[in-house]
Amino acid sequence: MNKTVVVTGGGTGGHLKVADAFIEEFHHRGIDVIFIGSTNGQDRAWFEHDTRLKEAIFLDTRGVVNKSGFAKILSLGNIFTKTLYCLGLYFKYDIKTVISVGGFSAAAATFASILKMGCKLYIHEQNSRMGKLNQITTKFAAEVFSSFDKKSLVKDYPVEKEFFLTARVRDKVKTVAFFGGSQGAICINDFALKVAPRLNEMGIKIIHQTGKNDFERVSFEYNKLNIKADVFDFSRKIPQKMTKADFAVSRAGASTLWELCANQLPTFFIPYKHAAADHQYYNAKALLDRGLCFLKREEELNEEYFFEAINSDIHKISIELISSINSNAISLIVDIILKDNK
Numbered sequence: 001m002n003k004t005v006v007v008t009g010g011g012t013g014g015h016l017k018v019a020d021a022f023i024e025e026f027h028h029r030g031i032d033v034i035f036i037g038s039t040n041g042q043d044r045a046w047f048e049h050d051t052r053l054k055e056a057i058f059l060d061t062r063g064v065v066n067k068s069g070f071a072k073i074l075s076l077g078n079i080f081t082k083t084l085y086c087l088g089l090y091f092k093y094d095i096k097t098v099i100s101v102g103g104f105s106a107a108a109a110t111f112a113s114i115l116k117m118g119c120k121l122y123i124h125e126q127n128s129r130m131g132k133l134n135q136i137t138t139k140f141a142a143e144v145f146s147s148f149d150k151k152s153l154v155k156d157y158p159v160e161k162e163f164f165l166t167a168r169v170r171d172k173v174k175t176v177a178f179f180g181g182s183q184g185a186i187c188i189n190d191f192a193l194k195v196a197p198r199l200n201e202m203g204i205k206i207i208h209q210t211g212k213n214d215f216e217r218v219s220f221e222y223n224k225l226n227i228k229a230d231v232f233d234f235s236r237k238i239p240q241k242m243t244k245a246d247f248a249v250s251r252a253g254a255s256t257l258w259e260l261c262a263n264q265l266p267t268f269f270i271p272y273k274h275a276a277a278d279h280q281y282y283n284a285k286a287l288l289d290r291g292l293c294f295l296k297r298e299e300e301l302n303e304e305y306f307f308e309a310i311n312s313d314i315h316k317i318s319i320e321l322i323s324s325i326n327s328n329a330i331s332l333i334v335d336i337i338l339k340d341n342k
């Protein structure tokens, strides 16, 4: 096969984490990777200076789904010109393999892969409900991988090894961690501040990822409550944070959800209610149906349910989480792609 592949997609951490797993695996196997993302969202922060990449290209693209009228026409026109740019790039490097992890960042590079003869498109869908771009492009894909789709050739989610290496079976809740997803969640921040005094009285420590925008307010509130918590806005060391915790409260973004499973950390999920097609709720519901998590919608949130959860049999859940995910997903997916492109 051609020694250069394209990985595209991003916008938020959930997509970018999967893009990162692909980049790492191809790089490890001596295959060059070009990343195509957007100047909007978090793509630049993740990959602009990544030395594993042959090239990192950031196009000025934005989401189309929530736009209407003239703004939508402008966005579509913009995607069209960026698609032509990507097509030129694919001819220049003779690209035959494009992997999309979804999100608006992936649109132009994905459409170009469909237009170029002999180029194969592979899609990784992270969520239980398919994103808009993937719904449109999936029929052109050589293969679609998803942890929530029974037909997927690989059902395990590509989770960084570190989460498995730092996994442990939990017995008793001595530390609770709050995770708001890559951007933080005000709802989870407020909930944490509500339950913090009682956790503190019970001698339970707190780890809390707030997101950039709410960090100062949340830190100030903990100071006011005179509680010493490990509060941070964003950290590249989430596995180290997770392993210290015995219980988590978290949004149900797909990457975070499977990392929590890999780490065997029992979790109370509070899904983001505006996620497309309510996918965060259904991500967590799939685990709930197997008795592997706790789940409440924002409007049903109550403190009693949370305290019941941390006092329940978390040992059983923690042990059973071992069988929820295997650690070799990315290597199996890349094996399939490479075999298909021989």
Ligand SMILES: CC(=O)N[C@H]1[C@@H](OP(=O)(O)OP(=O)(O)OC[C@H]2O[C@@H](n3ccc(=O)[nH]c3=O)[C@H](O)[C@@H]2O)O[C@H](CO)[C@@H](O)[C@@H]1O
Binding pocket: 012, 013, 014, 015, 017, 126, 127, 180, 181, 182, 183, 209, 233, 234, 235, 236, 237, 238, 251, 252, 253, 254, 255, 256, 257, 259, 272, 275, 276, 279, 280
């Ligand atoms: C609001 C929204 O639409 N969110 C979507 C977005 O979530 P979001 O971008 O929040 O994605 P996830 O929760 O899936 O993943 C976040 C990633 O960022 C990492 N991380 C997070 C915090 C931190 O301080 N450091 C850090 O490295 C996590 O370890 C994880 O790998 O993409 C996910 C995957 O498509 C979707 O399931 C989510 O519904």
